[in-house]
Amino acid sequence: MININREKVFKIEMIIFVILLFLQNFAIIKTKSFGISALVIFLIFLTIKYKFVMKPNWNFIRIMCVFTIVILLSSAINGYMNIMQVIRLYMIFFVIWSAYKYIKLIQEKKQISFFYNIFSIAIIVITSYGIYQLIASNFKLPMFLNFFSNNPSYGERKIFEVYTGWVDTGRIYSTFYEPSAYGIFLSMAYFFIMNQDSVSKKQKIAITILSFINIIFTYSRSAWVTFVYFICIYLLFRLLKKESILKKIGKACIIILPLISLTIMSTLGLTIFKDLSSIKRSYSSLYYLQESTNSIKDVMIGNGVGSVSKEEGDIIFNNVHIEKFTHNGYIEIAYQLGLPFLIFVIYVILKYLKNKGMTDNWIAYASIFTLCCFGSMYCVESITALLVIILGSQEKEILEESKKIENLIE
Numbered sequence: 001m002i003n004i005n006r007e008k009v010f011k012i013e014m015i016i017f018v019i020l021l022f023l024q025n026f027a028i029i030k031t032k033s034f035g036i037s038a039l040v041i042f043l044i045f046l047t048i049k050y051k052f053v054m055k056p057n058w059n060f061i062r063i064m065c066v067f068t069i070v071i072l073l074s075s076a077i078n079g080y081m082n083i084m085q086v087i088r089l090y091m092i093f094f095v096i097w098s099a100y101k102y103i104k105l106i107q108e109k110k111q112i113s114f115f116y117n118i119f120s121i122a123i124i125v126i127t128s129y130g131i132y133q134l135i136a137s138n139f140k141l142p143m144f145l146n147f148f149s150n151n152p153s154y155g156e157r158k159i160f161e162v163y164t165g166w167v168d169t170g171r172i173y174s175t176f177y178e179p180s181a182y183g184i185f186l187s188m189a190y191f192f193i194m195n196q197d198s199v200s201k202k203q204k205i206a207i208t209i210l211s212f213i214n215i216i217f218t219y220s221r222s223a224w225v226t227f228v229y230f231i232c233i234y235l236l237f238r239l240l241k242k243e244s245i246l247k248k249i250g251k252a253c254i255i256i257l258p259l260i261s262l263t264i265m266s267t268l269g270l271t272i273f274k275d276l277s278s279i280k281r282s283y284s285s286l287y288y289l290q291e292s293t294n295s296i297k298d299v300m301i302g303n304g305v306g307s308v309s310k311e312e313g314d315i316i317f318n319n320v321h322i323e324k325f326t327h328n329g330y331i332e333i334a335y336q337l338g339l340p341f342l343i344f345v346i347y348v349i350l351k352y353l354k355n356k357g358m359t360d361n362w363i364a365y366a367s368i369f370t371l372c373c374f375g376s377m378y379c380v381e382s383i384t385a386l387l388v389i390i391l392g393s394q395e396k397e398i399l400e401e402s403k404k405i406e407n408l409i410e
Contacts (some may be wrong), residue, residue: 007109014106017042018122024185024256024382027151034084035151037381040091043098052101060097063348067093070341074301082306082324088153089305092379099385103392112393113198120137120199120207123189127210130172130182134217137162137170144174154178171219176382183215183223185383188367191230192217192390195363222374225265229257229370230363238361254365255346256331261373262289265327279320281327287317288326292335302338329372356395362392 017192018024020039043127047053071089103363116265133143142159149157154177157163159390162170163179176182190211193199215223233254234400240247253260266282303309309324317324333342349368358364367390371378378384 001161005246010038010109010111011114012369013046014111015118016283017102018115018118021382021385022133023128023148023175024146024181024380025151025157025175026148027153030150030152033152035153036091037151038096039381040386043095043102043385046102047098050101050105052098055101057097066091066344070301070337071305074304076309077297077301078153078304079309080304080307082304082310085306087409088379090122092381092384095381095384096388099388100392105387107393115200116193116196119189120193120196120203123186123193123207124203124210126174126213127186127207130174130214130217131210133174134170134172148175151177151331165219167219169219172214172217174214180220180222180374181219181377181380181383183218183220184213184226184371184377185380185386186211187223187226187230188371188383188390189236191363203330221265225261227371229261229373230366233366233370234362236305237360237365241309243360251365254369255350257369258328258372262328262331265373280323281325283317283320284322284325285327285331287315287322288331288335289328292339298335298338299340300340302334302336302341305336307336324373327375327377329375332376352391356391358391358394361394364391367391 017039020037020042023038028038028041029036055256070082071086106112113144128248129145136143137149140160143157143161144159146157146159146161157173157177164171165171165179172182173179174182176185189206193207194204215227236247236250236254243306262285266285291351292302308326311324313322314321326335330342333345353359353361353364367387371383371387378387
């Protein structure tokens with residue numbers, strides 16, 4: 001009886017976790033300028049309840065030590081440290097660590113199929129709300145889930161708030177702080193759930209239709225490109241099953257995809273779209289790329305955490321008032337902490353994929369390197385947690401395949 005109740009409680013916790021994962025902009029603890037998301041608070045609860053700290057990961061601790069040393073060195077040399085940004089980065093590291101521990105716990109308790117099921121239901125619910133939001137924005141109806149969009153770190157959303165941006169019509173942003181973050185998260189979630197055999201065909205059809213409509217009407221070029229990149233990477237791994245020179249070249253291109261994407265998006269932004277938003281974003285990326293190579297100091301140690309937005313007043317580049325965002329993950333890291341640290345991060349990622357037997361896992365490559373194409377989206381708690389869930393669940397699949405092979409040999 002006690003075991004049955006514990007199982008029910010564990011399932012309820014999974015449901016709460018998934019709900020909070022999709023309520024990206026919901027903060028429980030907040031000040032005027034900073035908020036701690038409900039997801040982070042719940043992960044703290046899970047960490048305490050299941051004693052995650054009793055099972056330290058020494059590789060992760062070593063990475064954290066390197067990260068801390070680089071931050072301190074960069075801050076000392078540049079004479080600048082944005083404390084709030086540093087705290088936020090450590091919070092993201094906590095999300096990575098605790099979400100990984102939790103997905104492994106779900107697997108240990110053999111509840112992963114249940115997790116996939118509630119995750120797929122959550123996608124259907126949130127994308128259905130997205131369609132309602134699109135209708136509501138045109139008929140001035142309340143966006144009732146904006147009640148949960150109250151995190152000052154990203155910007156609160158009012159009940160009747162319509163998000164427009166570079167188009168005149170309302171855009172779908174669902175329960176996220178803006179359409180691009182939602183579109184990127186949804187693209188990742190879509191391909192993740194499509195990759196699960198335990199999800200029914202009817203659910204997959206419904207998710208496909210609803211997700212496609214939502215992604216289109218985010219009017220987010222980042223979301224559209226993310227979706228296309230996932231398809232291209234899937235086709236690459238599907239068509240080139242055997243390890244070959246061509247496949248190695250393909251993998252290398254995926255690893256440098258954020259730089260390739262910079263070229264593509266900047267070219268499109270300056271020559272085809274030509275709207276002010278595209279031009280500003282394109283020149284912002286190019287400006288911070290140039291600033292990352294101004295001196296040996298900039299190349300080796302960067303400008304310090306939080307330095308992207310530290311300059312006061314407008315920044316003008318090529319006669320354009322640019323945004324104080326890099327709009328590219330690799331440039332974000334290189335500008336703040338230097339090129340050697342960026343190389344170290346890529347090395348750690350590739351080492352992880354190799355150690356976990358995921359060098360031929362298309363969704364792992366797509367999730368990691370596509371996400372790095374769009375600014376600091378990897379610092380959004382829900383997106384970071386989803387990335388960890390995707391990677392953590394893939395490890396289990398590798399182990400299951402190994403067991404099947406062992407059984408066949410026996």
